[in-house]
Amino acid sequence: MSDITFPDAKEGVINCRSNPMGGVRVKVRLVPDTQIGAVLKLNWQGYTDQAGEQPIFDTETSFKHTITSEDISEGVVITVGDWSKHIKPIKDGSARASYAINGGEVGDALVQVRLLNAAGQSCDEV
Template sequence: MMIELTAATFPSADRFNYINCTSEPSPVKAVPVRIEIQPDMVSGDVIELQTRGFSDSDGTQPVPGTQTSFVHVLGSIDARKFVELIIRPYATAIKPIKSGSLDAKYSVKRKGDLIGTSKRALVKLDLKMPGGGTCPEGQ
């Protein structure tokens, strides 16, 4: 049985689908990815999130070394509408992108069997400051 999965979202992106130094939270602190809990998901399902950075805004030029993978086991989902995972570490998963994009897709497994794969979500990422340099890291 395969289930339909919605694409992940980036809650810190602005209405133009950008994450930059003024985003809340700053990409230096966290780039959250939100995965909606689908009606067919059950407690114990395993979500695997995969992300990758790109040097262009349309997600075609991968930045080497920025791939990440996170696993989350669904606990009690009675009142929860979504799971939020944080892309880290900043130094290798986010910072090397500088100005480009970041994608996220996830799969769900139940008892080891793949039951669904999401569409790819893509957000534009710009760590460059107007006066030069990148987002301040010491804050």
């Protein structure tokens, strides 16, 4: 099981029922010996394709979080919150979340993103 999950994904897909206008939550499960006070940096990138190979310009963002003891037991949940800039442009593709702790790359995960209905309208246009 991946150490990165997307709690709002429905059957592995971020869609309109995931309420992406309110942001997409990314959860990182940490190993028990993670150092308290270490800095976790989460990166997010949207892609036009399902395989995560065609990046969408300007959907990339990153967040920094200082690790607490609660994070080690519960996991770190970071919300990618800028709908119009980082989520909506993906339309029908994928997003990759990756993270590093104190600068050392640790893991990444890809999630499918489907934000258009049959009429080609985005979640916020319906």
